[in-house]
Amino acid sequence: MPEPPIFPRRGRLRRLAAAVLVLCAVAGYVAVQYVYGGKPPARCRVVSAHDDGAAYEFTAEQARNAATVAAVGTSRGMPERAVTIALATALQESGLRNIRHGDRDSLGLFQQRPTQGWGDERQIMDPAYSAARFYEHLAEVPGYSRLPLTVAAQRVQRSGYPQAYAKHEPDAVLLAAALTGRAPAAFSCEGRPGADPGGPARVRAALARDFGHGVRTGGRGRTVTVPVPATAAADGRAPRRGWELAHWAVAQASALRVERVSYGGREWVAAESGTWRRVRGGGAAGPGGTSGEVRIVTGQ
Structure with a gap:
C-alpha cells in the first residue's frame, strides 16, 4: 500500500512558521512602542x-x-x-x-x-x-x-x-x-536620551570609570570640561586625545543625557539629529587658544 502524501503536513508547517514570524514582528513593534514611545532606538x-x-x-x-x-x-x-x-x-x-x-x-x-x-x-x-x-x-x-x-x-x-x-x-x-581620535568628527549618534537620569556627576563618574581616575575635569552647572594638551597633530588637526574624548561623550550621550559636545572647532548637537557642525572661533586645539578642552553639556 502506498504511503500517504506528506504535502498537506508541509503546508501546515509553512503556515505555522509564517504565523510565528508575524507574531514576532508584532511583538517587536509593540516593544518599540512601549520602550521608545513610538520611536526606534537611537542609532550611531x-x-x-x-x-x-x-x-x-x-x-x-x-x-x-x-x-x-x-x-x-x-x-x-x-x-x-x-x-x-x-x-x-x-x-x-x-x-x-x-x-x-x-x-x-x-x-x-x-x-x-x-x-x-x-x-x-x-x-x-x-x-x-x-x-x-x-x-x-x-x-x-x-x-x-x-x-x-x-x-x-x-x-x-x-x-x-x-x-x-x-x-x-x-x-x-x-x-x-x-x-582613538585619529579620525576627527567621524563618529556621531542620534541625540535621543534614554530613561536613566544624566547630569554632570554621572559624566564625571563615567569618565573615571573608562579613562581612569587620573582624568581631570572642570566646568560649572550642566557643563563638564576636560582639558586637552596643546600638542597638535602634524597636519594641523586637533589632538587625538581631544577627539577621543569628544567621540566618547557622543557615544555615551543617550545614557548620560548629553545635549552638546564641542571640540576642535566643531560641535555635536543632540537636537540637530546628532551631527557635527563647524563653529566660528574654533582652532585646531579648540576655541580661542593654543590649548583646548572638550566641552560636554548635559541635560540635567
Whole structure:
C-alpha cells in the first residue's frame, strides 16, 4: 500500500512558521512602542577618514560599549591596533552587547567565563573590567600587533571558531580610528536620551570609570570640561586625545543625557539629529587658544 502524501503536513508547517514570524514582528513593534514611545532606538554611525565611502551603523548600546572598550585600551597605553583587535573580538562574541548568557558560563562583551579565572559574574558584566582583562591577556601575546587579527584574538579567546573574527575587522578598524581620535568628527549618534537620569556627576563618574581616575575635569552647572594638551597633530588637526574624548561623550550621550559636545572647532548637537557642525572661533586645539578642552553639556 502506498504511503500517504506528506504535502498537506508541509503546508501546515509553512503556515505555522509564517504565523510565528508575524507574531514576532508584532511583538517587536509593540516593544518599540512601549520602550521608545513610538520611536526606534537611537542609532550611531562611524565613517571612514578617507573618501572611500566606508561606514558602519549600530545602536546606542553598541556605541556605548565600543567607546568604553576603546577608552580602557588607550588609558592602558595600548595602541590603536590593540583597540581594533578588542572591538572585532567583542563584535564576534557578543555583538558589542553586554549579555548575561553564552556558551556554558560565558558572560559579557567578550564572553569571559568565571570558571576560567576571568573574574566573578559581577566583574565580568562590567564592560570596563572585562575590557581591561582582555587587554591584559592581549599584552602577553608576543608581537600581537603584527599578527593577523584572527590569530591575535584567538590567542586570548581560544574560540572554537577563530576565523569568525576576520569578518568584523573592517568595522573594527573604522571604530578604532574614530574612538582613538585619529579620525576627527567621524563618529556621531542620534541625540535621543534614554530613561536613566544624566547630569554632570554621572559624566564625571563615567569618565573615571573608562579613562581612569587620573582624568581631570572642570566646568560649572550642566557643563563638564576636560582639558586637552596643546600638542597638535602634524597636519594641523586637533589632538587625538581631544577627539577621543569628544567621540566618547557622543557615544555615551543617550545614557548620560548629553545635549552638546564641542571640540576642535566643531560641535555635536543632540537636537540637530546628532551631527557635527563647524563653529566660528574654533582652532585646531579648540576655541580661542593654543590649548583646548572638550566641552560636554548635559541635560540635567
